[in-house]
Amino acid sequence: MDALTEKDVRRNALVLSCAQSLGGANPAIVISLGGLVGQMLATDKSLATLPVSLYNLGLALGTIPAAMLMRRLGRRAAYMLGAVIGGVAGLLAAYSITTGMFALFCVATAIAGTYGSCVQSYRFGATDGADANFKARAISWVMVGGLVGAVIGPQTVIWTRDAIGGIPFAGSFVGQAVLALAALPVLLLLRGSVRPAAEQGGGRPLREIASSGRFVVAVVAGIVSYGMMSFVMTAAPIAMVACGHTVGEAALGIQWHVLAMYGPSFVTGRLITRFGKEWVTMAGLLLMAVSGAVALHGLSVGHFWLxxxxxxxxxxxxxxxxxxxxxxxxRPEERTKVQALNDFLVFGSVAIASFSSGRLLNASGWETINWLLYPAVAIVLIPLLWQAGRTRRAAA
Structure with missing residues (x-):
């Protein structure tokens, strides 16, 4: 890869933030509607959240092929191919709804997940060529783009869900396809995105990297943060409708949730620089525990949204x-394979959490979903405290 200047690195972070604003609408649409379409199309209502679970499975399984494409073709080409796949997924989902084919809708959401694996890689792409002090901020810049996606996705659902007469939600997935394809001209603006020469050989064996304590703690923290969030979020729209709230209120709940997911990105990078990665991660896990407490105290729209x-x-x-x-x-020559392994483990766990969420909601209810946040958070806080102590001692 041509050497990236500091200006190039910042430009790429901004470009990927813009692409994230379009790609970030993809999961918002699938997650807010996947379970509802599943209830509409599936004969067995316990399978209602299967489309969302398959989205997460596609996300997990797509990480390694996406990494291989990035290594061979460069990030720009791989990301653009991902956007085309996202467009195909949206159109296929719309067609499956119009024909009432639940199995085909599940295939479409799984394909949408492979697009999501490319979008998720944007956060790592923004760190290419960045110095240590800018990496956390570059990641935050990309995640800020999700803030726009948090608005675009649910608003697409609200404004287009009845756009195709007599076929609820089909129009929303056509909108998903349009948003994915709109990312193509944005991604063309990436610089220095040919195949990285530094990755053509060398580096430590992946097993050696994966067995290090630092990597294990980072992956476990990512698994719990994303896995438990997906576990609760997958069930939330269905639980809201089951409690008598409207589809629009459920979609707005997901919108507020996704806004909250990406909005803090304006400051998260600076917080990490000031307080450290481990302490900010621990704060996030504790806030997830607070989320469970709010959910357990009531079933009003306000309780769900808060x-x-x-x-x-x-x-x-x-x-x-x-x-x-x-x-x-x-190290630089190891980044693609390590990033792919991390995302495969994280999103594989997310898929498992999503698969179990629908069945557990159907069998045990919304309260059980939220009680399970607490043991998961408790388990990961201990190694994070250990890692934070090591980092502080090393800096002393």
Missing amino acids: SLVFLGVGWNFGFIGATAMVTDCY
Whole structure:
């Protein structure tokens, strides 16, 4: 890869932030509507959240092929191919709804997940060529783009859900396709995105990197932050409708949640610089615990929305902190394979959490979903405290 100047690095972070604003609408649409379309199309209502779960499975399985494409073709080409795949997924989902084919809708959401694996990589792409002091801020810049996606996605649902007469939600997935394809001219603006020469050989074996304590703690923190957030968020729209709230209120709840997921990104990078990656990650996990407490205290629209806001802010601190921890675990020539392994483990766990969420909601209810936040948070706080202590001693 041509050497990136500081100006190029900042430009790429801004470009990827813009692309994130379009790609970030993809999960917002799938997650807010996937369970509802599942209830509409599936004969077995316990499978209602299967489309969302398959989205997360596609996200996990797409990480390694996406990394291979980035290594061979460069980030720009791989990201543009991902956007085309996202467009195809949206159109296929709309077609499956119009024909009433639940299985095909599940295939479409899984394909949308592979697009999501490219979008998730934007946060790592922004760190290419960045110095250590700018990495956390570069990640935050990209995540800020999700703030726009948080508005675009749910608003697309609200304004287009009845756009195709007599076929609820099909228009929203056409909108998803349009948003994915709109990212293509944005991604063309990336600089220095040919195949990185530094990654054509060398580096430590992946097993050696994966067995290090620092990497294990970072991955576990990412798994809990993203996995438990997905676990609760997947069930939330269905739980809201089951409690008598409207589809519009459920979609707005997801919008507030996604806004809370990305809004703090304006300051998260600076907080990490000031307080450290581990402490910001721990703060995020504690906020997720607060989310569970709010959800357990009532079933009003306000309780659902406030719980989802705390869940989103907690995810932001936890996931950005964990991502920044991962960037400390590899050398330049090792980055693609380590990033791919991290995302495969994180999003594989997210898929498992999403699969279990619908069945557990159907069998045990909304309260059980939220009680399970507490043991997960408690388990990861201990190694994070240990890692924070090591980091502080090393800096002393």
